[in-house]
Amino acid sequence: MGRLVLNRFVVVWAAFVLVAGISIPARADEIWVAPxxxxxxxxxxxxxxxxxxxxxxxxxxxxxAVPANLQTFQGAKLVLIPSELSLTPPTVTIQLCFARASDAxxxxxxxxxxxxxxxxxxxxxxxxxxxxxxxxxxTPGETYLSVLASTSPMTTTDHIVGLRFSYASIAPNVxxxxxxxxSAPAIAFSSEPSLGFWRSRPTAVxxxxxxxxxxxxxxxxxxxxxxxxxxxxxxxxxxxxxVHNPITTWGYNAGGLNGGPATRFxxxxxxxxxxxxxxxxxxxxxxxxxxxxxxxxxxIVIGAYDGYANANFQLDSLSMAKKDGxxxxxxxxxxxxxxxxxxxxxxxxxxxxxxxxxxxxxxTGSYLGLIGLDNTNRVMIGEGNAPxxxxxxxxxxxxxxxxxxxxGPLAATGAISSAAAVTAAGGISAGxxxxxxxxxxxxxxxxxxxxxxxTNADFGRLRLFDGANAVTHSFGGNQNNYIKTGNLGLGTTxxxxxxxxxxxxxxTTSETGAGVMAISSTPPIVTPGTFGASAAVVAxxxxxxxxxxxxxxxxxxxxxxxxxxxxxxxxxNCQDVSSPAAIVTAQTGGTRTxxxxxxxxxxxxxxxxxxxxxxxxxxxxxx
Numbered sequence: 286m287g288r289l290v291l292n293r294f295v296v297v298w299a300a301f302v303l304v305a306g307i308s309i310p311a312r313a314d315e316i317w318v319a320p321x322x323x324x325x326x327x328x329x330x331x332x333x334x335x336x337x338x339x340x341x342x343x344x345x346x347x348x349x350a351v352p353a354n355l356q357t358f359q360g361a362k363l364v365l366i367p368s369e370l371s372l373t374p375p376t377v378t379i380q381l382c383f384a385r386a387s388d389a390x391x392x393x394x395x396x397x398x399x400x401x402x403x404x405x406x407x408x409x410x411x412x413x414x415x416x417x418x419x420x421x422x423x424t425p426g427e428t429y430l431s432v433l434a435s436t437s438p439m440t441t442t443d444h445i446v447g448l449r450f451s452y453a454s455i456a457p458n459v460x461x462x463x464x465x466x467x468s469a470p471a472i473a474f475s476s477e478p479s480l481g482f483w484r485s486r487p488t489a490v491x492x493x494x495x496x497x498x499x500x501x502x503x504x505x506x507x508x509x510x511x512x513x514x515x516x517x518x519x520x521x522x523x524x525x526x527x528v529h530n531p532i533t534t535w536g537y538n539a540g541g542l543n544g545g546p547a548t549r550f551x552x553x554x555x556x557x558x559x560x561x562x563x564x565x566x567x568x569x570x571x572x573x574x575x576x577x578x579x580x581x582x583x584x585i586v587i588g589a590y591d592g593y594a595n596a597n598f599q600l601d602s603l604s605m606a607k608k609d610g611x612x613x614x615x616x617x618x619x620x621x622x623x624x625x626x627x628x629x630x631x632x633x634x635x636x637x638x639x640x641x642x643x644x645x646x647x648x649t650g651s652y653l654g655l656i657g658l659d660n661t662n663r664v665m666i667g668e669g670n671a672p673x674x675x676x677x678x679x680x681x682x683x684x685x686x687x688x689x690x691x692x693g694p695l696a697a698t699g700a701i702s703s704a705a706a707v708t709a710a711g712g713i714s715a716g717x718x719x720x721x722x723x724x725x726x727x728x729x730x731x732x733x734x735x736x737x738x739x740t741n742a743d744f745g746r747l748r749l750f751d752g753a754n755a756v757t758h759s760f761g762g763n764q765n766n767y768i769k770t771g772n773l774g775l776g777t778t779x780x781x782x783x784x785x786x787x788x789x790x791x792x793t794t795s796e797t798g799a800g801v802m803a804i805s806s807t808p809p810i811v812t813p814g815t816f817g818a819s820a821a822v823v824a825x826x827x828x829x830x831x832x833x834x835x836x837x838x839x840x841x842x843x844x845x846x847x848x849x850x851x852x853x854x855x856x857x858n859c860q861d862v863s864s865p866a867a868i869v870t871a872q873t874g875g876t877r878t879x880x881x882x883x884x885x886x887x888x889x890x891x892x893x894x895x896x897x898x899x900x901x902x903x904x905x906x907x908x
Contacts, residue, residue: 314359316352318448320345343436343443349450353426357453361418362411363434364449367404368442375404375443377412380433383421395421404439409446418450467493555588563590640668789849801852802907804829809846809905812879816844817897828905833859839897843873846880851907855880859903864896880905 320340343365363377380396402412414432422428436443465471465483470493473481485491533553552570559565567588572581586597605614606627613627640654654668667673739746749758757770774780776787789807791800808825817836825831828848835841848855857880859870867887874881882901886893895901 314452314454316349316450316452318347318349318450320445320447321348340445343440343445345434345445347430347432347434347448349430351422351425351428351430352452352454354454355422355425355452356455358415358419358422359451359453360413360415360449361451362413362415362449364446365410365412365436366408366444366446367406367410367436367439368444369439370404370406371439373438374401375439376401376437378435378437379414379417381417381421382431383423383428385423385427385429393421411449414448467491565590639665643668802849804906805849807849809848809880812845812847815841817841817895820844822846823900828855828907830902830904833901833903835895835897835899835901837897840894842884842892842894844882846882846905848878848880848905849907851877853877853908855905855907857882857903857905859901861895861899862902863899868893868895868899870895870901 363379365377367375377400378397379400380394381398382390382394384390384393396417398414398417400412400414402410404410418430421430432448434445436445465473465481467483467485468479470479470481470483472483473479480494482490482492533551550570550572553568555565555567565588567586569583569586569588571583582599583597584599586595588595600617601619603615603617605616606612607614613625615627616625617623618625639659640657642656643652643654645651646653653671655666657665657668659665735750737748737750739748746759746761746764748756748760751757751770758768760766772780772783772785774785774787777785787806789802790804791802804827806827808822808827808831810822811820811833816833817838817840819834820836820841821834823832823834833844833846835844846857854875854877857872857875859872859882861868861870861884869885869887870882871885872880873883884893884895885891
């Protein structure tokens with residue numbers, strides 16, 4: 286056993302001498318703190334599993350200086366190796382002291398702090414002490430830390446390896462203030478102090494000097510979404526022969542779009558490119574298919590060649606809007622094949638060109654004006670009296686003037702409407718010979734007229750025609766007015782006879798005024814308390830004809846009717862169809878809204894009651 290310990294001692298001492306004699310720098314942002322080898326805690330130390338240098342027990346001291354180049358503390362972890370398992374959860378207890386030069390050693394101590402950990406026999410275990418260490422760092426480059434750490438309850442069998450202290454360091458070679466200036470960059474070269482990087486404004490770093498890159502260099506940036514690949518800025522002419530030092534910005538999609546081939550989109554600046562015909566300088570955006578190594582298309586190209594500037598767009602849609610994204614100015618959709626112009630746009634044609642909007646004709650080199658202004662600022666459509674065809678509806682907000690007239694067939698698949706009057710001194714004709722002053726609407730089936738308005742010889746007449754070109758309706762003019770087919774409804778949309786009236790009929794001898802009502806469509810009703818019990822009007826066609834059941838009892842000799850308001854009164858005639866040989870019914874009085882009836886004996890002429898249940902058939906006319 287003593288020989289084994291001696292061997293461990295020899296191995297550890299040799300390693301200690303080797304490390305002490307050769308300076309091996311650790312990572313710039315990490316310090317490994319080994320346990321102090323003090324006699325009261327086990328002497329020079331032991332080895333675990335022959336190789337790992339550890340303390341002989343789970344108690345140790347650490348001491349180190351907070352590095353002067355510490356910018357951000359990242360963490361501190363205690364590393365140990367348990368040799369046995371305990372029945373209770375193991376913990377690490379630490380006490381910490383920190384001081385600067387000339388400080389009292391016991392003046393700034395803190396603890397104890399306890400940290401639990403999960404132990405596995407003969408496996409490295411990390412115990413995080415970051416929250417304790419971070420609050421005692423003091424001033425970097427001036428503060429020293431000392432930590433006493435011990436494990437429990439397996440203190441005698443636990444072995445501590447060391448402490449790992451991690452931090453982010455300040456960038457090296459800062460020769461001026463932390464931000465620097467353009468003449469004294471914060472990160473500079475000793476051979477050229479004015480060349481380097483400095484903080485020009487918040488969140489921005491500026492390079493003072495030229496960025497010198499080799500011809501085939503590439504600058505790459507990994508995006509936040511790794512599935513879309515890497516964005517690169519390349520300075521290379523390896524892909525396009527003949528291009529002089531192009532600058533290319535790549536956007537890479539490794540998996541392809543929607544399951545398709547791997548595709549890269551890029552923008553590029555090319556200078557002094559000769560394609561065998563022209564010398565080009567261009568900026569463009571293009572799609573590059575990496576499966577076939579070809580550029581599929583260039584949706585946007587802006588450049589110049591041989592002294593000429595040009596811009597080309599190969600797009601499926603194009604939209605223009607205000608800078609805040611609202612107020613659509615223009616939108617073009619290749620699928621719908623139309624251009625939509627927003628309400629916020631004005632199209633202005635400058636200069637004295639009377640026809641700013643022209644289109645090429647079927648004759649090579651010839652153009653025809655579409656829209657323009659005449660000398661009085663009136664809008665002109667069609668240059669040189671060119672025929673104008675309207676496939677949809679034509680809406681005119683003001684007068685429509687045709688100096689040469691509108692002749693020939695006027696075809697419109699939609700409506701022709703005008704907010705103002707449409708006038709023609711010579712009439713409006715559909716081309717029918719012998720009728721220059723008529724408007725006709727022709728059938729789309731047989732080209733025969735269906736409606737015709739005559740405005741000349743017939744003094745204004747409207748006629749409707751059937752499929753056999755025969756007149757079915759004729760109104761106005763110095764002719765008879767008639768309807769030959771169909772029913773005429775007044776006040777109804779579904780007349781059931783040749784003439785159906787829904788409402789009252791009034792008569793007058795004047796051309797104006799409402800006239801005097803003669804017949805009403807409202808039937809009369811029995812005035813309550815007259816005739817016999819339960820008397821009622823049992824059937825009626827307005828006031829033209831109606832039937833009255835005089836009710837029960839057989840003693841009533843007087844009855845009253847309530848009617849619509851007449852101009853003066855009502856004339857009512859009734860016949861007792863139940864007792865025609867015995868009873869006569871006559872009107873004995875009335876007002877503008879009532880009529881009084883009485884019954885008399887046909888043989889004596891004296892008042893006599895109606896028989897119970899008798900039916901009177903009546904008619905009433907207003908006057």
